[in-house]
Amino acid sequence: MIEEVISSKIQEIAYECKVEEAMTKDVITVAPSDTMVDVWMKLRDKRISGLPVVSEGNLMGIISVEDFIKCIIKGRKYEQVKNNMTTHIEFIYSDEPLIHVFKKFEKHRFGRFPVKERDTKKLVGIITKGDVIRCLLKRLEKDYYEEETQKNRMKNIFHDIKSDKTTVILKYHVKGKEFKKAGEKSSLLKNALLRLGIATEITRRIVIASMETEMNIIIFTDGGEITIWVEEDKIKVNAVDSGPGIPDVEKAMLPGYSTAPDWVREMGFGAGMGLPNIKNCTDEMHIDSVVGEGTNLEFTVNLKK
Amino acid sequence: MNIHKVKQIINAEVICGEDLLDLDVKMGCGCDLMSHILAHINHDSGSVLLLTGLTNPQVIYTSDAVDIKVICFVRGKRPDDDVVKLANERGVVLMCTQLPLFESCGKLYKEGLKGISEND
Numbered sequence: 001m002i003e004e005v006i007s008s009k010i011q012e013i014a015y016e017c018k019v020e021e022a023m024t025k026d027v028i029t030v031a032p033s034d035t036m037v038d039v040w041m042k043l044r045d046k047r048i049s050g051l052p053v054v055s056e057g058n059l060m061g062i063i064s065v066e067d068f069i070k071c072i073i074k075g076r077k078y079e080q081v082k083n084n085m086t087t088h089i090e091f092i093y094s095d096e097p098l099i100h101v102f103k104k105f106e107k108h109r110f111g112r113f114p115v116k117e118r119d120t121k122k123l124v125g126i127i128t129k130g131d132v133i134r135c136l137l138k139r140l141e142k143d144y145y146e147e148e149t150q151k152n153r154m155k156n157i158f159h160d161i162k163s164d165k166t167t168v169i170l171k172y173h174v175k176g177k178e179f180k181k182a183g184e185k186s187s188l189l190k191n192a193l194l195r196l197g198i199a200t201e202i203t204r205r206i207v208i209a210s211m212e213t214e215m216n217i218i219i220f221t222d223g224g225e226i227t228i229w230v231e232e233d234k235i236k237v238n239a240v241d242s243g244p245g246i247p248d249v250e251k252a253m254l255p256g257y258s259t260a261p262d263w264v265r266e267m268g269f270g271a272g273m274g275l276p277n278i279k280n281c282t283d284e285m286h287i288d289s290v291v292g293e294g295t296n297l298e299f300t301v302n303l304k305k
Numbered sequence: 306m307n308i309h310k311v312k313q314i315i316n317a318e319v320i321c322g323e324d325l326l327d328l329d330v331k332m333g334c335g336c337d338l339m340s341h342i343l344a345h346i347n348h349d350s351g352s353v354l355l356l357t358g359l360t361n362p363q364v365i366y367t368s369d370a371v372d373i374k375v376i377c378f379v380r381g382k383r384p385d386d387d388v389v390k391l392a393n394e395r396g397v398v399l400m401c402t403q404l405p406l407f408e409s410c411g412k413l414y415k416e417g418l419k420g421i422s423e424n425d
Contacts, residue, residue, distance in 0.1 A: 268363060273343070
């Protein structure tokens, strides 16, 4: 299971990362006119096993330890590189994803691939298996670090602020009858709660209840205000509007009882599930309503320790 | 079932979220009543596919409230650009199919996509 997670993560990175992020940019090269002894000295000093042969930035061939050994055997170590190099070159473009490099390593048995820039066709780097692994590890570490700091920032809002009691208050003004924007405030609230580090399960309950509340204000009233108190142990929401009020609260609490007009139903709401659903999603709910004056709805969700 | 498969089964066109088609959906819900969604999808719904004939912004807001990430509009309906924008901002995949709601649901169910009451 964990292997699956890791390998799918690595695959994701391998598709995301470009060759240029992983490649070595300072390429050690030789010129076609250099001798095989020059090649040997470079290979020895840099502890590598192959070199691109470059002339004016253009990739002409590849020369490797084997090529050098062949020359030694034939006693031609002072010969020029251009007569001994491999000219059939497998290369890769710098803008290709790393996954292409994997596939190339699988297909060809070379230890490295020269990297060309697609437009100019000039050599811009070289890539080995080591480069690929280093790049993947670096990205994994970076992603992990970001996830961790994100988690910490989220978790600690109430721990970071030293006081005897910390309350974050959020206020949303909801305009009545403005159906086009119905739901927007609850969506904003969702982001705010997640940002404050509230667990997704709790956030979902609050947002569902607030969405129902927002709908009610938009459908039935001329507007109202939703206030949210986020505290360490609970989230309390209060919604106030200035009318028309609910004639029979008990009836309004019955699932399926609705006084919503047709235009609301056509838009997928007004099924008489609002208030019962708010009750379902919350730990405490209280509603005060006076016809002609307005409604005051309050609900609370407790945060589990 | 990943979204590529869903797309193929109901011959759907992807409107946005093209890069998220590897996401898995485990349950399907065919519904034009957003109230119903708010009332009945309140568990972890990250893997619910919503099929609906409604294309207003409230479909996105409602889905957002219950964490639905994949929505398919049926009967060839297409949402306005502002709805697509809302979906994009939330990383929600939008698709549309010419099939009616019942047939879309039926085809997906036949291929093994479960209903929301069957989730274990």
